[in-house]
Amino acid sequence: MSLRGARGAAAIVAVLAMVLAMTSCSSDDGTDASRAVQAFADAMSRQDTQGAADMTTSPSQAAQSLGVTFAGMHAKELSVETGRLVEYSDGSASFSLTTTWNWSGDHEFETKTSGSARRLSSGWKVQWDPGLLYTGLTADGRLQEVRTDAKPAPTVRADNGKPFMQMEPVNEITINPATTKDLDKTVRALAAAVAPVAPKVTVKSINKQLDAAPGQEIIAVTLRDSDMQMVDSDPSRIAGVNVNKTGMLVMSDRRLSTPLSAGITNYWNAIRDATAGWQVQLVAPGAPPQKLAGHQGGAAPDVKTTVDAAQQLALGAAVVEVAQPATMMTLDAKTGGILAMAQNDAAAKNKVDADIAYPVGSTLDPVFDAIEAAGKAKDKGTVDSALHSLGIGLEYTVPGMSLPQNRKPRIAAAAYRPKDFTASMMSMAALGVALERAADGQKSAVAPFVIHGAKTKVAGGDLGQLDPAVVNQIRDKMAVTAKSGDASDITGAPGLRALVGTNGPQGPGWFVGSQGGTVIVIYCEGDRSGTAALQVLQKYFRVK
Structure with a gap:
């Protein structure tokens, strides 16, 4: 053998000997290296930013990258599993990680990465590299999970x-x-x-x-x-x-x-x-987000409401006619669909809400009179039943209308014609619609609604059947009130029918009535609130 050949063979033997001396498998033998890598993986699974960073060679850099990715991914659960660890005689080791991010929407994202560890004077540490989170991730990048919505958005x-x-x-x-x-x-x-x-x-x-x-x-x-x-x-x-x-x-x-x-x-x-979707993105400065995984559902349908924009404009102009709190609602007399609702700044400040029950004072006196005349004032049960059939004294949960934070309890008729009886604007609206439906030949009241196809939930009793005797007497009284009573000064409103009343000098004041196929409810607070309700009503007829 030549000298050159002998030297080549010796070099090959030396390399092989070095490789054999450096390499040993130790993924399952509980070595210090495997324990350090497992501690890093466990801290990541807990989304413990500092705990995981402290197990690396660069705690500050690791904490920065881990923190922004944990925040961006906001996973409900994170599972990090270590793969086969190979330890070398030079004080280093290699390993693999399988990281699974899981969210409450039952979707997940899995990555497989590899890393290395080193034996330092302080013990074994994971060599920090952002690529442990996702292959190719840089120090100034991050992973994030974002919601996605189909386009176009519903109107x-x-x-x-x-x-x-x-x-x-x-x-x-x-x-x-x-x-x-x-x-x-x-x-x-x-x-x-x-x-x-x-x-x-x-x-x-x-x-x-x-x-x-x-x-x-x-x-x-x-x-x-x-x-x-x-x-x-x-x-x-x-x-x-x-x-x-x-x-x-x-x-x-x-x-x-x-x-x-x-x-x-x-x-x-x-x-x-x-119909929302989701997307996991790789984000880096100066570049658009890169989609790594995700799913998008179909576009949501348009929301069809009962709202009339012209009515809404008229109500908005009417409620600012007075300085004190004023809230107004109009409804379609046949269907109970809410056409518009408006309130002035004073009412918004007082958090007046259509679902809160307020004192009615004398407003419903014609209703109680009619119930008494029809022989339905025998006891609490018959009074409640008669009121419920007209939509009064019930609670309405209307899809598309916000519910108040602290709803006041409904005060039912503890005795006939109670002085402290309360009702919500929604109940008053249901009353107005019930009276108009009865005049149109319908036999039952309906619950107000604002979204087509979304049913209003009624609690506290049943709407029931309308009694013609009760309805006719109430409507006759409403016609008199509009013609020669408290609402007789209202102009530009042919066929107006009205219930008008207050709960004393400090109010509140109400108007509940109908005109031209539209039910109108007005609620005002403060001094002379009954007069204020009529001022709002008159402005409405001038601008609508």
Whole structure:
């Protein structure tokens, strides 16, 4: 053999000997290396950012990457399993990880990665690499799980089929106290910047939000794109201010405002939730998110409501006729569909709600008179039954209408004609519809509703059958009230029928009536609230 050949053979033998000396399998022998890797995996499974980071060679870098990914993925459960660990004689080891992220929606995302460990003076540590989370992940990147929604978003449609509310791109302008050295200066600058398009967003209103959430980022105002173009300066240039592009369900006609919008939005969100999808993304600066996994359901159907935009505009103009709290609702007399609802700022401040029971005072005296005349005032049971058949004294859960936080209990008739009887605007609305349906030949009342195809839940009793004797007497009295009684000064309302009453000098005051196939309910609070209700009614007939 030549000298060159002998040297080559020797080199090969030496390499093989080195490889054999360095390598030994130790995945199941409970070595320090395997215990360190398992501790890292266990901490990850608990989504313990610092615990996992402390088991690595670079705790600060690992904590940064693990923290942003745990937050971005927000998994309900995380399972991290270690694979075969191979330990080498040079104080290093290799291993594999299988990481499974699971969410409450029964979807999951699995990754398979590999890593290495090193024996340091402090013991075995996992060699930190963002690629342990996902192959190719960089130090400035992260994984995130996001909700996805099918396009186009459903439109909320009025009764005539035209858009009433629709999804539009908006700009959430936020203030983060942690990112500005002079919070007062930031607040003043932002209030001044948005004043031309959002005059109600003031230093006082912004500070109120900040005080309610100390140290936290708040949304100071949400503006449509068209409004943003009218802002003189870019709000994002103000220290501590960010502008986030997002989407929101807004009124198609910005002149309209209604308490119905909150409940309709909740219903809209619910049907979008039912068809929502999900997506796991790899995010890195300067690049669009990369989809790694996900599923998207079909588009949700449009929401068809009973709302009449013209009625809504008229009600909005009517309730601002008085300074005291005023809330108004109109309904289709045949179907019970809610056409519109509006309230002025004073009523909104007092949190007046259509589902809360308020004292009725003398308003329902004609109803009690009719029940008595028909011989149905024998005891509590017969009185309740008669009232329920007219829609009074029941609780209505209307899909598409928000429920109050603290609903006041209904006070039923403990004795005939109780002084403290209360009813909600929804009950009064059901009464008005019941009386009109009876006049149209219908034999039963119906529950008010606002979403076509979504049934209103009625609790506390049954609507039952309408008694013609009771109905006719109430309607006759309503006609007299409109012609020569408390509502006789109302003009421009041929065929008006009315129940008018107050609960004493401090109110509240009510109007319940009908005209031209429309049921009208008005609720006012404060001094002379009965007169205020009639002022609102008169303005309605002038503008509708």
